[in-house]
Amino acid sequence: MHSVRLLVAAVVAAAVLAPVAASAERMWLGFHDDPVLRFDANRQAEMDLAHGANNASILRTLVTWADVAPTRPANAADPFDPAYRLDDLDELVRNAQARDMEVLLTLWGTPPWANGGKGRNVLPTNLADFQNFSRALAARYSGRYAGYPFVRFYGIWNESNLGLFLSPQFNAKGQIVSAAAYAKLAAAGYAGIKAGSPRALVAIGETSSNGRDRKKAGVSDAVSPGKFAELVAKANRKLKFDAWAQHPYPVPVNLKPTQKVRWPNVALSSLPRFEKALDGWFQRRNIPIWITEYGHETRPGEPKGVTEAQQAQYIPQAIALVRKDPRVTMFVWFVLRDSQGSPWQSGLYRRDGSAKPGQARFAAAAAALRATNGKVTVKGGTKDPALTVYVRSFCANNAPGTPVGITSKTTRGAAVVAVSQPSVALAPDCTVSYRVTGLTVARKQTYTVKASLNTANGDAVTRTITIVGV
Template identity: 50%
Template sequence: MPIGFQDDATFRWSKNPPRELDEAAAAHASLIRTIADWRAIAPARPRRATNPFDPAYRLNDLDQLVRGAQERGIRVMITIWGTPRWANGGHGPNFAPKRLADLTNFARALAARYSGRYRGYPYVGRYSVWNEPNLGIFLTPQFDARRNIVSPRIYASLYRAAYKGIKTGNRSALVAIGETSNQGRDHPLRGVNDSVAPATFARLLARQHGLRFDAYATHPYPTRPGLPPTQKVRWPNVTLTRLKQFEHSLDGWFHRRNVPVWITEYGYETKPAERTGVTNAQQAAYLSRVVRQLRADPRVHMFIWFIFRDSPHSLWQSGVYASSGHAKRSYRVFSALARVTAGESKTITAHVSPTISLPVPKLAFTSPPGTAIDVDYRIYLGGRRLAIGRATPRLLTSQTVAFRARFRPAPGRTYTVRMAADNADGGHVAATYELVTVGKNR
C-alpha cells in the first residue's frame, strides 16, 4: 500500500521544497498527493488547450514537485480541481465549467505533460477528479430549488469530462472517482454550507451512466478533530468505522466486485496549535492504529496523511512536523510504518508464474525509457524463502519495469517478494511486493 503525504504549501510553495522532499523521503513516503488547481494553472484561456506546453499554463511549481519527487523515488498523485472564471462565466472555482470540453482539454494536457513521453517531465500515473464534491465549498449547487440533491449528477459530468482527457493524455494512468469528505447533510440548512453525506453522494453518483474509474477516493476523517479512529458515526456518514460498509456498498451501487479504495486524506491536528486537537502522543498512537487497520484491508490501495509540516498561517495543524521545525512523535511512527507498508500489492492467479510491475521512479530520473535495469528478487512464504531469481527488463515510460517471477504460486497464499533494482549509473532501488493468489487446487 503506497503511503505518503499531501502538503502543497510545504512541498511546492515553501522556502525550501527540496529539503522538505528530502525529509519526506527520509520518512519512507512513497507517494505525494497534490492539487492541480485549474484556475491557478490556467488563469487565462489557453490558445491551444490540449497542448501540454501552451504558454498560458503556469506549471513551474508542479513541474518542480514531480521532478523532485522522482529524484527521491517518490511517486505523485494529482487531483484536478477548481474552475477558472473564464470557463464558468465569472463564478468561483466551485462552479462547473459551462463547456465540459474545456475541462477535458485541460485534463488531457496535464496528463500528457506527465505521461513520460517528454524528457524532463516525469511520469504521473495516479489522478483523481475534484476535491470533496459533496461539499458546497468545493462544488455548487448541492441542491436545486426544490431541495433535491443535484451535486452527484453535476459531479458525474465533471468526472466524465476529466476522465476522458486524462485517459487521452495518458492511457495507462489510473483515475479515481469520488474524493468525498467524511460527512454531510442531505438537505439544505439555512446558515450552514450545503453538503451531502458521502454514502448518499456515492449511491446517487452510481445511478449516473458512463462512469469508468479505477478506484473510489474518500476522506474518512473523524467528524471532530479530537475523536479517535474508533468513533462510530451514523450512516450515511463515512469514517473509518464505516469503511467496510462503504466498500461493500460501493460494490452494490456500481455493480462491481472489490472496488479499490484510495484514502487520499486523513489526519489528526495537535494541541496547542489546534485547541480542539489531540496530544502529540495521541496523534502518534492514532496514526499507528489507522495504518495498521488499513494495511490489513486488501481493498485499500493508498493512504495519504494530511499534512506534512504545521504552519502558524495554516488552518490545519496535523503535520508530523511542528511549525517550530521539530519532529513530532508521529514522524517516527510514520517512518517505521512506511518502511514496511509502502510496497505494492497484487492479486495473482494460482499455478501461473506472475508478472511483477516494479515502480522505479528514482532510476527513471537518470535513465531514459528503454534502459536495461538489473533486478534481483527473492520470494518468501512467511519466513521461508521459496525462490531466487534475476531479470533484466527495460525501463518503461511509466517509470516501471515488468518481469516474470519464476515460481508457481499455490492458491490461497500470500507471498512476499523482495527486490533490488540497479541501473548502469549506480542507481539502486529496494522494494517489497505482496502477492495474493486466487484460484483453486488442481
C-alpha cells in the same frame, strides 16, 4: 546478462497493480502538504524528510485549474500551450521522482473564463474545457516527454460533496443537484486523463466525511458522502473510474479513528459499509478506495484538537484499521508539518520543525506497508510468474526503454528455489516487468523475491516482493 526484452502488453497491464491491490499489507502512504512540500523555501529539505525519515511513497497535491490557466489557452489539449503555468508543479513531480515517490494530482477550481466568472467552485459552462485541460495535464506527465515525469494517480475535484468546492449542492427546491453535475464532470475528466495518459489511474469523489443532505441557513451546503455517491451512480451507473477517493476525517476533530458516525456519513469505521454500497450502486465488484486526506489536529495549534500524545496513539490505530481492509490501496496524511500557510494543525512536526510523538509511529507504519515492496497472489501451478517492480527514481536519469539489469533471488523459508538475471526495459510509467524463471508456485506456499536492480548510469535499488500461492 540476457538481451533486453519486453513482456507482452497484456501481462504488463495485468501485473502493474498487483503489488498493491492484492493486499492491504501494501499501500501507498504519504502526505499532502502544498505549503511545505510545494511552495516553502525549504521544500527540498522537507521532501527529503517526507521520504527519508517518514518513508513516504506518495505525495498528493492540488492542481487548481484557475491558477494553471488564468487565461483561455489557444489549444487547451496541448500540454505545452503557453497559457499554462506549471513550473511549480513540474518541480514538485521532479522532486518526488528523484526521491522514489509517486504523485497524486487532484484537479479542481474552474477559471473565470470557463464559467462566466462565477467562482472556482462552480463547474465550467462547457465540460469540454475541463476535459481538454485534463488531457493536457495527463499528457504532460505521461512519460512521453523528456524532463516531465510520469504521474500515476489522479483525482477529479476536491471534496465534491461540499459547497465550498462544488456549488450549487442544492436547487431552489432543496433537492440535491451536485451529484448529477459531478457525474458529468467526472466523465469528462476521466476521458481527458485517459486520452492524455492511458496508464494513469483516476479516482472520483474525493468526498468529505460528512454532510447534512439538506440546506441549513447560515451553514455551508454539504451532502453526505454516501448519499452523494449513490446519486452519482444514479446519474451514470456506467461511469468509468479506477477508485473512489474518500476523506474520512473524524468529526468533531477531537474524536478517535474508531468514531462511529450516522450513515450515510463515512468515517474509517464505516468504510466496509460504504464499499459494499458502492459496489451495489455502480454494479461493480471490489471498487478500490483511496484515502486521499486524513489527519488528527493537535492542541494548542487547534484548540479543539487532540493532544500530541493522543495523536501518537491514533496514528497507528487509523492505519491498522485501513490495513485490515483489502480495498484501501492509498492513505495520505494531511499534513507533514504545521505551518503558517496551512489552516490545519495535524502535522507530524511542529512549526519549529521538531517532531511530535506521532512522527515515529507514522514512519514505522509506512515502512511496514511500503508499496514498492509488493505482495502478489499467484495461482498454484503457475510457472515463471510475472512480476512488475516500481523503480520510480530510475526515471530521473534514464529514458523509457533504458536497459535495467536485475538479479533476482527467490526463497521459500531458508531455501533458495530460483535465481535469475534478466535485463529488461524501463517502461514509461517507471516500472520494469520480468518473469521469475525457474519458479513454479505451489498452493499455500509463500515466497520471498529479493530483486536488486541497476542501470548503466549507476542507479540501484533493492526490492522485496512476496509471492503467495493460492
